[in-house]
Amino acid sequence: MISRSLQVRPIDGPVPAILLAIALAWLGLIIGAPLATVLFEAFSKGLDPFLATFSQPDALSAIGLTLLVAAIAVPLNCAFGLAAAWSIAKFEFQGKALLLTLIDLPLSMSPVVSGLVWVLLFGARGWFGHDLDILGVKVIFALPGIVLGTMIVTVPLIARELIPLMTEQGADEELAATSLGAGGWTVFRRVTSSRTTARSPRTVSRTS
Secondary structure (H helix, E strand, C coil): CCEECCCCCCCCCCHHHHHHHHHHHHHHHHHHHHHHHHHHHHCCCCHHHHHHHHHCHHHHHHHHHHHHHHHHHHHHHHHHHHHHHHHHHHCCCCCHHHHHHHHHHHHHCCHHHHHHHHHHHHCCCCCCHHHHHHHCCCCCCCHHHHHHHHHHHHHHHHHHHHHHHHHHHCCHHHHHHHHCCCCHHHHHHHHHHHHHHHCCHHHCCEEC
């Protein structure tokens, strides 16, 4: 097979500038304006009051909670993303389309809806809320609920980044390693992982 890199053909005329201006205006509206408002309010009373807020117990508690949730959610999402991407890209199985749909579902679902789901499941009047309350386990408005809410909106990010790369690579080397007696974990660690880390999704070339 002959490998050839994708080439971008320049477009003449005012169309690129117009599209760029529209994109920048939209990003400025939905990202730049709220960010500028937050920064303006944060520094409206000067730098010293802003820095003083980091010594307040509420601020320290919020920062610590954020770091703790990230420390829990990121490794779990990494493990799921790697497993899901490897399964989808390297194997054929029943329910593959359903798994892809479930991975993409959080991208089209509002975080408010995801929060409502956990309330309906683990809230005081939810499906499992009463039983958990008897056991003294608190999910909603506690660390487990925050972790679950964070994971459900971020779970597709790693899988969707790896699936196109692993699919483009194919499964020939994995099949060869399996035929030589390598186990599943060995194939993933010695073959799939090395191929994935050696090539970035932004450097993938189309083959024909």
